[in-house]
Amino acid sequence: MPRVLMVRDQQPRCRIEEIDDEQLPDRAVTVDIEYSDLNYKDAMAVTGKGKIVRDYPMVPGIDFAGTVRESASDRFAPGDRVILTGWGVGERYWGGYAETMRVDADWLVPCPDPLSSREAMQLGTAGLTAMLSVIRLEQAGLPAGSKVLVTGATGGVGSWAVQMLAHLDYEVHAVTGKPEQSQWLKTLGATEIHERTEFESDSRPLEKGRWAGAVDSIGGKTLANILAQMDYRGRVAAVGLAGGAELPTTVMPFILRGVSLLGTDSVMIPFEQRRVAWQRLAALPNGLFSNMHVDEIGLEQVSDAAEAMMAGKTYGRVLIDPRK
Known part of the structure; x- marks a missing residue:
């Protein structure tokens, strides 16, 4: 009988429950979950x-990594190591905060060697999104060694983006509202740390060009300020809206400087595309995983960790071992 973290529309909202295998969703692939993680959406x-x-x-749980127990799909067989991120899992469909889950085969990708399940969830949606942002910037022609800004730098996407871009020899500038983590961000590869407040005021349509590229997980006024400060032909990968979904900007960065906003x-x-991104993630040096700050918890600690994340008291990555 697998344990799950069940969310109900009542109080208490979350509780650990044991369910029968027959209560799992009627889907093609049964996975024994070894690790999940905690993202802002979670x-x-x-x-x-x-x-x-x-x-x-x-x-809940939008990510997980584990081993196939049973499969009615010819794409996967018992014993295969797999990763799941996205597809509405943990939002519309039962997700990764469980010891075992049944999911559609189309939602899974093979876990590439030499990546372990734990390392896969050190990355999770955050690492995947960071890599996809890097790929988008590369495809848009980001010049080698150029100056790149990363917002939300102590979060999952931001901290991985800092490391990946620094590993690729870009000059990384990190934006954070947690100045106490400045030294850690420099350990990840950031050249310079910027206070979040620098990017929170109302922006003019154009400012002095400062950045060849950017990875932004904040949106709102922050993204508007970044667009106004991009160099000619600058490129911004937009990945989140922690600061709001509105974008108070003008067309001027786009038509006067040729700036690209890359969703x-x-x-x-x-x-x-997932497979290619995960292969690149699996090729990252071990040192990048060692540098990442990780808190590892069990299902019983998820509610407290989620409250802490909402209060801005976490950084790096939070891993969940559902077997604890």
């Missing part, structure tokens, strides 16, 4: 502070 689902979960009861999605991207 924290909103667990705490109820965002409109993430609409159907109850729900097992970067990690939820619904096709299998082949």
Whole structure:
């Protein structure tokens, strides 16, 4: 009988429950989960502070990595190591905060060697999104060694983006509201640390050009300020909206400087793009994983960790071992 973290539209909102295998969703592939993680979207689902979960009861967790136990699909066989991120899992479909889960084969990608399940979830949606942002910037012609800005730098996407870009020899400037983590960000490879408040005021249509590229997970006024400060032919990979969905800008950065705003999605991207991104992630040096700050918890600690994340008290990555 697998244990799951069940979210219900009542109090207490979350509780650990044991369910029969017959209660798992009727889907093609049964996976024994070794690790999941905690993303901002997960924290909103667990705490109820965002409109993430609409159907109850729900097992949250937008990511997981584990081993196939049973498969009715010819794409996977028992013993295969797999990763799941996105596809509405943990929002519309039962997700990764469980010891075992059944999912559609189309939602899974093979876990590439030499990546372990734990390392896969050190990355998770955050690492995948960061890599997809890097790929988008590369495809848009980001010059080698150029200056790149990363917002939300202590979060999952931001901290991985800092490391990946620094590893590729870009000059990385990190934006954070947590100055106490400045030294850690420099350990990750950031050349310079910027206070978040530098990018929160109302922006003019154009400012002095400062950046050849940017990875932004904040949106709102922050993204508007970044667009106004891009160099000629600058490129911005937009990946999030922690600071709001509105974009108070003008067309001037686009028509006077040729700035590109590159929407970067990690939820619904096709299998082949996922596979390529995960292969690149698996090739990252071990040192990048060692540098990443990780808190590892069990299912019982998820609610507290989610509250802490919503309060801005976490950094790096939070891993969940459902067997604890």
